[in-house]
Amino acid sequence: MKTLGISSAAKRRHIDSPLDGAVYAGYVGLGFAAVENIIYFSEAISEDALGITFVLRGLFSPLAHPYFCVWAGLAIGRAVQRGRSRRAAAIRGLAIGIPLHATWNLGAVSPMFSVLLLGHIVLFVVLVFRLRRMRRSEVQLVRERLAQLAFAHNLSPIELDTYGDLRATARLRRHMSREQRRAFDERRLAVTKAALRG
Numbered sequence: 001m002k003t004l005g006i007s008s009a010a011k012r013r014h015i016d017s018p019l020d021g022a023v024y025a026g027y028v029g030l031g032f033a034a035v036e037n038i039i040y041f042s043e044a045i046s047e048d049a050l051g052i053t054f055v056l057r058g059l060f061s062p063l064a065h066p067y068f069c070v071w072a073g074l075a076i077g078r079a080v081q082r083g084r085s086r087r088a089a090a091i092r093g094l095a096i097g098i099p100l101h102a103t104w105n106l107g108a109v110s111p112m113f114s115v116l117l118l119g120h121i122v123l124f125v126v127l128v129f130r131l132r133r134m135r136r137s138e139v140q141l142v143r144e145r146l147a148q149l150a151f152a153h154n155l156s157p158i159e160l161d162t163y164g165d166l167r168a169t170a171r172l173r174r175h176m177s178r179e180q181r182r183a184f185d186e187r188r189l190a191v192t193k194a195a196l197r198g
Helices: 002-011 018-047 050-082 086-107 113-149 157-162 166-174 178-197
Strands: none
Touching (some): 002 018, 002 050, 002 086, 018 050, 018 113, 050 086, 050 113, 113 178, 157 166, 166 178
């Protein structure tokens, strides 16, 4: 069900890269965790188990569901980027996410809980570092392609300086009105998408 949300975003052309897919997967996973937590917290109140439920569901669950879902997001994003089947990519992502979810659930009743938990933590940390590298690579790619897009998109010198620099973009946005920020963000998004598509 969570993967359908990512596929829907890809179908509407909101996803252009693996990193886009990971971001959408994160939001979908957080939404799913929030809905699921309402059910678990309701049951915990009636069973007088709110404390342990809060620790397991309130602290771990918001990270766990995006972590299980991100693999499908990465796979779908890569498929979009390469012009390949999103459906096959979703299956590949699920082939990673489902076993991870299963071992997470198994860990709650397994004598190997500490080993399974350590494995998930290590993989999560590796994933975070990988996503950070992907983000830096995308920013660098946009910087390199801005000059090529300057004429086609009629980019001003200020835009050329800021679109490839996240900090410069944030500084510039702080001095804009809400309407100016909206227009700026839409234009920057269009240029960034064009740069990533090559």
